[in-house]
Amino acid sequence: MKFKAMKKLLLAAVALGCMLVAEARGTEDVRLPQPDLNKGLTVMKALSERQSVRECAPDDLSLDDLSGVLWAANGVNRPETGGRTAPSALGKQDIDVYVFTAEAVYLYDHAGHSLKHRVDGDHRSLVAGQQDFVKTFPVVLLFVSDTSRFGMDGERVRLMAAMDAGIVSQNVSLYCAANGLCTVPRASMDTEGLCKLLNLTPAQLPMMNNPVGYPKK
Numbered sequence: 395m396k397f398k399a400m401k402k403l404l405l406a407a408v409a410l411g412c413m414l415v416a417e418a419r420g421t422e423d424v425r426l427p428q429p430d431l432n433k434g435l436t437v438m439k440a441l442s443e444r445q446s447v448r449e450c451a452p453d454d455l456s457l458d459d460l461s462g463v464l465w466a467a468n469g470v471n472r473p474e475t476g477g478r479t480a481p482s483a484l485g486k487q488d489i490d491v492y493v494f495t496a497e498a499v500y501l502y503d504h505a506g507h508s509l510k511h512r513v514d515g516d517h518r519s520l521v522a523g524q525q526d527f528v529k530t531f532p533v534v535l536l537f538v539s540d541t542s543r544f545g546m547d548g549e550r551v552r553l554m555a556a557m558d559a560g561i562v563s564q565n566v567s568l569y570c571a572a573n574g575l576c577t578v579p580r581a582s583m584d585t586e587g588l589c590k591l592l593n594l595t596p597a598q599l600p601m602m603n604n605p606v607g608y609p610k611k
């Protein structure tokens with residue numbers, strides 16, 4: 395009996411070890427901790443701190459800050475209705491947030507507040523385009539509008555998609571300003587390369603991105 399219990403414990407430890415290694419290698423989905431709604435500067439102080447920053451410290455983003463910045467970007471803030479931190483044109487919530495790290499690319503699952511693994515490897519250079527500094531940021535958030543959610547197309551839809559992405563990006567900038575992180579909103583990127591990598595449909599448009607890190611000391 396004792397031996398059986400020990401064997402079970404050992405197997406559980408091995409399984410947990412495998413999970414942690416897999417997570418570190420970026421091959422698995424990642425559950426995020428709950429965002430801390432009581433931290434950070436006031437909105438007015440965050441607004442006074444907001445600025446574009448194009449260099450950062452080499453440190454990885456903590457899971458708590460990744461959780462906070464994604465929830466701020468476009469997380470669920472009204473669970474009873476599924477309402478989100480960012481408004482969207484016609485309430486269509488067309489913006490998907492992709493998370494690029496040195497290990498992998500993930501899609502932010504707002505409903506489960508988790509990361510869904512999409513592609514292995516470091517693909518930050520595709521979001522960087524011509525601006526090499528982007529690759530030095532530990533995390534780059536990419537905002538893709540799925541315009542099919544509007545149920546129509548045309549110039550007006552593209553404008554609404556751009557506005558929706560801008561709002562999500564500003565949420566990120568304010569979270570960063572309020573919590574001692576640095577970021578810059580960007581429209582430049584290798585759009586074609588990103589569409590290929592993420593297997594996007596013609597209706598899914600990469601609109602903007604925000605590299606996120608800690609300020610250089």
Ligand SMILES: Cc1cc2nc3c(=O)[nH]c(=O)nc-3n(C[C@H](O)[C@H](O)[C@H](O)COP(=O)(O)O)c2cc1C
Nearest residue numbers: 444445446447448525560578579580581582583602
């Ligand atoms: C829609 C949009 C696109 C931008 N694209 C880029 C970009 O591709 N690369 C970049 O370095 N900065 C980009 N920026 C940042 C601006 O250059 C920056 O906001 C501006 O110089 C003002 O500086 P501040 O943000 O510190 O006030 C962009 C900003 C916006 C709003």
